[in-house]
Amino acid sequence: MGFFKKLASVLSPKGDNADPYGIHFYVQCDRCGAVVDARADRRNDLSRQYEGECAFVWRKGIMDARCFQLMRAEVHFDERYNILSQELTGGRFITKEEYEQSKAPQT
C-alpha cells in the first residue's frame, strides 16, 4: 500500500484529548475498500467481563458508506483498556495514518 502520498504530517490531527472516553478503531471494508472511523465509548459501549484476563469486550456492527456491508468487530480489553485481541469479520483493522491517507483527496 505504498502508493498513498505521505499526507499525515499535513493533516496534523488535533482534538485527541477532547474525547477522553472514546476509543477509535479504523477499519477498511474487504469488499469495496471504504474506510470507517468506529468509536467505542468506554462508559457505554464496553461490556464488563468477569472471567479471565479480559475485562471488557466491545462488539460492534460497522457499516461502511460505500457498499453498506456490515462488518462485525470484537475487541477484548484488559482493565487498563489495553487491547488483548481484536477481530473483524468482513474487513480489516488499519492504522489511523492509513485511515487519514485514505480519506485525503487523491490528486
Ligand SMILES: [Zn+2]
Ligand atoms: Zn464496503
